[in-house]
Amino acid sequence: MSDDDHYEDEDYTSDDDSEEEEEEYEPRSSRKGSSGKKRGRSNSGSDGRRGGSKKKTSGSAFIDWEVEVDDDVEDDDNDIEVEDNEFIVSGETDLPTEDADDRRQFYQRRFNPDHEEDVDDFEKRYIARLSRMHAQDDYELEEVNEVDQQALLPSVRDPKLWLVKCAIGREREVAVCLMQKIIDRESEFKIRSAIALDHLQNYIYIEADKEAHVKEAIKGMRNIFAYHKILLVPIKEMTDVLAVESKAIDLSRDTWVRMKLGIYKGDLAQVVDVDNVRKRVTVKLIPRIDLQALANKLEGRENVKKKDFAPPPRFMNIDEARELHIRVEHRRDTMTGDYFENIDNMLFKDGFLYKKVSTKSIVAQNITPTVDELERFKRSSENGEIDFADLSTLFANRKKGHFMKGDAVIVIKGDLKNLKGWIEKVDEENVLIRSEMKGLPNPLAVNERELCKYFEPGNFVKVVSGINEGATGMVVKVDQHMLIILSDTTKEHIRVFADHVVKSEEVTNGVTKIGYHELHDLVLLSDLSFGVIIKLDSEAIQILKGVPDRPEVAIVKASEIKYKIMRKTNAQDRYKKVITVKDVVKVIEGPSKGKQGPVVKIYKGVLFIHDRHNLEHTGFICTKSSSCVLVGADRIVDSFSKFGSLKTPGQVPPSPRRCQGADMGYNAGAGGRHRGERRDDNLLVGTYVKIRLGPFKGYRGRLVEVKEKTVRVELEAKIVTVDREAISDITDNVATPSQYNMGSQTTLHPSRTPLRPCMTPMRDSGATPIHDGMRTPMRGKAWNPYMPMTPHRDSWEDGNPGSWGTSSHPYDAATPGSGWANSTPSRSSYSDAGTPISNANAPSPMTPSSASYLANTPGGQQPMTPGTDLDVMSPDIDGDAETRFMPGILVNVHKAGEGRNPGVIRDVLPDGSCIVALGYRGGGEKVMATQSEVRLVSPRKSERVKILGGKYGGSTAKVIGLDGSEGIVRLDDSLDVKIMNLARLGKLVL
Template sequence: MARGRRDDDEEEFDEEEEEEDLEEEEEEEYGGKGRKKRGRSDFIDDAAVEDDEEDEEDEDDDDDEDFGGSRKKKKKKKKMKGSEFIDFEAEVDTDEEEEEDEDAEDDFIDDGRGADLGEEEVGRRPHRPTTFLTEDQEDVEEMERQVYERYAKSSHVEYGEEATEVEQQALLPSVKDPKLWMVKCAIGHERETAICLMQKYIDRPELQIRSAIALDHLKNYIYVEADKEAHVKEACKGLRNIFNSAKVMLVPIKEMTDVLSVESKIVDLARDTWVRMKLGIYKGDLAKVVDVDNVRQKVTVKLIPRIDLQNLAAKLEGRDVGRKKAFVPPPRFFNIDEAREMHIRVERRRDRDSGEYFETVDNMMFKDGFLYKTVSMKSISSQSIQPTFDELEKFRKPGDDADGDMASLSTLFVNRKKGHFMKGDAVVVVRGDLKNLMGWVEKVEEENVHIRPKMEGLPKTLAFNEKELCKYFKPGDHVKVVSGVQEGATGMVVKVEGHVLIILSDTTKEDIRVFADNVVESSEVTTGITRIGDYELHDLVLLDNMSFGVIIRVENDAFQVLKGVPDRPEVTLVKLREIKSKIERRSNAQDRSRNMVSTKDIVRVLEGPCKGKQGPVEHIHRGILFIYDRHHLEHAGFICVKAQSCIVVGGSHRNREKPGLNTLNSKLENLKSPFRDSPERPPRGPAGRFGGGFRGGRGHDPLVGRTIKIRSGPLKGYRGRVKEVTGILVRVELDSQMKVVTVNKNDIADGAVPSTPFRETARYGMGSETPMHPSRTPLHPYQTPMRDPGATPIHDGMRTPMVNRAWAPMSPPRDNWEDGNPGSWGASPQYQPGTPTARPYEAPTPGSGWANTPGGNYSDSGITREGSPLYGSAVSPYLPSTPGIQPMTPSSASYLPGTPGGQPMTPGNMGLDMMSPAIGGEGEGNWVMPDILVNIIRPAEYPHIGVVREVTMDGSCRVALGSMGDDEVVTVLQGELEPVRPKKSDIIKITSGGQRGLTGKLIGIDGNDGIVKLDDTYEVKILEMSSLAKLAAL
């Protein structure tokens, strides 16, 4: 800024001096005099007055010209002295008031000052020397005065009472003041132009401009203060930096102050702050400020050098380095030894300012591998620098401790969001006297945070600046990252290193390093985001190329998917649109032992890279299992394997029962599974399928091992197991006689009864597994009921027959019994397939495999089941028998204890009764058998007719009402039942005696006896009528 003066100032100056002498005597009257003078010219007066004063003070007033320089100095010093100064000030004060009154006239100097006192102060200093240098003695003299004047005024302002708002307002420019004009000039020559203008004014004082201003931050323009545009143009004329054509723009009064107001934005470049380079090869690189030279606007920063040593070496040797390459060397620490190896001269020099030693190469200074570079403040950006962890890590050299971190903190703090601290946050003081004091935030007010210190004996709350505090976490705290790269992740604090936390992520179980500042305490558990669109973490998804996989990680805009490729884990990153759909269908698979695997089953991997891993199945798709093993750290714990290389934990190797581990349901599933998934089992004869299932695997004639009956010949009716098949002959081991006989293949029949539906069920093959145990057989039968009528009881069927046997003390007799009545029940018509009744009947034969039953009856049934193995055959007919026993089995009890009438159909019981003579006696009372017609007699009720459906353990029966048994089913006590006496030609059932359970036709009645023709054998028997019951016509 340059100040111009009207030339008359100078001209009049001499006159003034003369006057001065005169006036000296009357110094006391200075003020009055001044006023007088001012009448003529404000400015002159003023200056003169001051001069007078000076002279007095200095006491050597002889010749101004002689004293010029030295006096000035003295004067200045004196000026600053208190008492005189105040004196003077008081006087000036009055002047000023008047001055202001008269401002309007022409006192531009005051005016300028008045408008911008502070600014003037700042701006003037640098220019003062120039002015002095360029001016001659007289000028010096004048400048002196000027200086006085100004200092006086400014000091007045400074020391005076505080300027009130109103006073400040008064200082603002008004319409009466000279205006500010904006003039375009050559770019980069703003200062120069301003100085030129100033000089021009000095050379040609007739110019009517008052000041010229160049602002550092404004390019291409300078401001000129003048009353009229013409004055500005006049002044600018001929200046080479100002274009003639340049338009002169008026600055609105309101904006005038803004033009010259000092921007309060102070770039706070302190040491140790992080900055980023704006230019050159280091553009964007993080740097740390090591020194700031505010005067020269230079900063020394520490950088990780990007130096191509080879290139450097070449350059130093004077070889042609070639053109500047596009290639930017990666940042790397400078290694002196390496450089020396490349014959680069490394000097060790001491820095003049800091006294530190630097390695110097090609004018570049290095220390500890860092490059120290002095750059202009403009070439770095210091605003909102958020160094990433990696960058900071690089800057960390071994030996750096938390102090180094503290430095980065300072930068971090700048970037804090508003509301960073919340009430209750645990904080630690990181700066100041109370460093390391911990406490809790009580209150936040703008920048000040009140904390409740942890330490006792301190005031209740202490206020700190936000920047002095840092959040504090303890190991074990569960936190959530709220900003930064890891935003959204949660985890537990494992370690606290200064303001850096090491967190163990909840999901990945990996360490994450975060700034304490970026973290809040939280009980939430996430990996960050867990879903994009419809897809969520751990979903099974179908991908574009028909492959599939499990989402193991959700990233910002993509998923990491563990693909369904066994053998090796294959992870791909897929975008949302690459996912076709979510696979939600629940499917099953078979493990190595053909156990059924469904989701949530726990399986163990038997082979492959993940051998030995174990965990619940999360997804199944196309025979591929996705297992979640919490010990597996990769892929979010997911393992992808073929179902075939796993085994269900708790499953048997050959068997699909999973003891205990599974719910009833899964058990059921298991039981059912063989149907679906034992392709291995070759379908045999329609009847013979079941039973021998696994044995078929031996590769023999399917007949081998089967239980058959001999249909004709001398051994007709015998049963046995096929040992060998040779052509048309079959060697059969008779069950009853412990000898092996050879029979014609055509003479044997599969033991199975043609009641196919049962057979289907019986396929379970369980029993067949252990042919040794006759007891097994009953198993099958159990199943049957499950299928059709009983529904629930099924499970029991599955249970080990052994148990049944053990628990049912009666079962052994069965065998005997069978022995005892070989043919008898074979004859019973109930055998007809499809009759539900038949089932119960078939039942009694459980032991028959053993029993020496002559097979006749069976053959009658007309089924030639060539393939059925011993057991198979044994099984089928007896299916029903077991149900009878079942109720006794403890296991069954445990399973379906509650089922009313569940399995009760006690054919077994009956059979047993019959078998054991002892029980036989009781048989009388226990006449109720399934399928017979009964009258229900309840007190106060009309007797209903009904058909017994089942007889339960506890002696009650389920009876279907109606003569056909097609009405509702009720449960009644046996005591309430009465058999319906059969009439001639009725189909009957024998309810007691040796033939109990057999059916036949009542062909005649003789008194108390009935003549019965048994269905099975066509034998005619005479039985007591009381032991006969009418069968329901079904």
């Protein structure tokens, strides 16, 4: 290290690189040397020492080398293995040259291979020496002033720094090689120093007057890329090269730190002793020692090297060690007077490993030990409880701006310990607090370190740092600096440090909004499933999926959410009472049986109920609407009778805005997706109709607009205005949409039931053979007034909210006995009318002239206007759908808000709902779809179909031709060719 030949020989002659270099070296002038020295020294922070080195004469040309190289090498000294390296230890002796003799002697002794001296001995001697030197330094400190400092800065006359590229990881080696070269060929080199910086990979700095000198010096060195350009460091930046950001790491006893390297990397450690001079700290760690391996090693047996395996942290059990015949020495530490167990030169106490490490190998800033870590650490204290007073050390390195005016704080250190107060002002380190204690000056200045936030049970807090960041809750217990919080979201206890929370009035469920997603949003996921967001996290979103009967929580990324489902729908409970959002329902079957709570979201007949007693999924329950009963339904009905059929206020259009919304939907045809009443209006637009009455009788055309009483029809010739009643849907269905929406209902509704009976016979008689064919036995079922008709009703409800916005509802509701919320007789009759098969047809008997309906039937059947989209509009499809859907056919599932998804019917439930496997081949997820949501996919020519009704219901066939709305099929079994309505043909998926 120094100009000590003995030392060089001992340590570096073995360096083969250095022997190759034959270059001259010229000793630096002391002036330059000191300038470089100064820069290097800013590291040590001791000006005095710089002063000392300044006096250094040219005789000690290698001192600079020592400085730089030492520092570098010392950086290496991060691991216990390196620790025994004398070279590094010697690096600590960065001493003025006054006692160069002494040092030389020291080195000689030290590096004499024969000299087997105990490391402890060395240390002791070192300490003695250092303390001596240190005293001197302190003395000299006074002599240094600003001007002196300025004079030390490099100028144009000084040698320059050159940046030389070298192999990664070889920076130090290169520097050492250069040193060796210079030692060997002292007079040949003109470079002054070489600097390898720890933080700078791939480069070293060489100090020299000319680039040529640098080139000369590096010539032939294998780790230097000589062909690479040598860069000059600008004078201004020269100081920066060597200036080390003085991280004022204030390591004091009990500070929590983390290890940077080695098997303990990342482990929490506690400082037990600090040696500022030598930049060493003794830390307390939970040892990661494989006793067996240790025993093997001590017995000289070969250890299977498992480099990448770090034994789990475990407290050292001395007895266990003894059992493995590991020699355990019980020794007293000379410095502290404590007793340690010494095993293989490692010191243990109370199961902890006491380890001396360089300050560089630990991280002391922003250490926030987790509660668990601390708990483990404190294990060995008597009762296993964390000594919280000790935790005050945790706050040593909290971030700035930690305290805010108004915070309640408690003093944790010093005379005023346990004094409570409120922060008045924060001044950097000092905090002015106001306390209630009498006789104390107010405000009182206290060091920030001595304060800790103070909370009381019942306080509302928000966690602002640590692993639980973002959570809010109520403090239920204060255990010194540890708080136990009852989280708002999870209703679970969270343990946090008082330091990590702030008082918060805000009631959040942790994070309530991330990006577009808000807590408790109903969302559609990319896999087409839906659910309610029950927890938001920065990384993930927890969703309670809309799978009834079994709570399924999906953890998804924000990107997996397709969109938020905004639509508000209704559903029916078990007794067909309408459930709207906010209604309180009780679950009467399924796994959530007995739970009760307000409905938060409704989607596709699935209810999301918030039961505050439910601790799982933040209180959310997902269940089918049909397994719930509306709580207090009687009361609601009562109130309805009082109020007519006024539903919950939400139902009544409260403001023009809503109406507008509905109108918009109307005009935009958004309602087309929905079925039932509203659809009549909206879906009719665009359908082909035939005018039944008036001067345009017999005309056909496309509906372009539907008004309350009239519709506008674009005749195939021209657009005319006709009475609304005077049209019929060409697709076999008499379109009388107005009926539901108009005041005439009063008479219409009652008339419906009586009329119905005559409808069936009429149809029977008037039906064409094909028509006949569609009347399957099941049809009777559909007509059965007692049959549950959930699906249709469902969709009928679906259609409501929007249409209520229009004028239709109030009128409707005003009809005595026909209020839909009144689920009594009139309702059921109405429902009957709504049974799928009659859905579209039912209105027809109500038209003033039912005969016209009759007359219409045969004709309406056949000349289906080409190009009509069956899927969208043909009411007879969904109308008849209930009993006709059969497994194995391809359908489109129209779920609200999802558009259409192709799927294959797998099963048809008695109520008409289908279990549909999504995908063209039915390979996807199975979903439940009410029949109203299922539309047939029209088969194309030469495709295989299943006949969905009529005489041939269930048989398979092949389409051999299409003719408008008819399909010409050849039955598979009889090979007969039949003409069938396309609506009776389901595309078969094999």
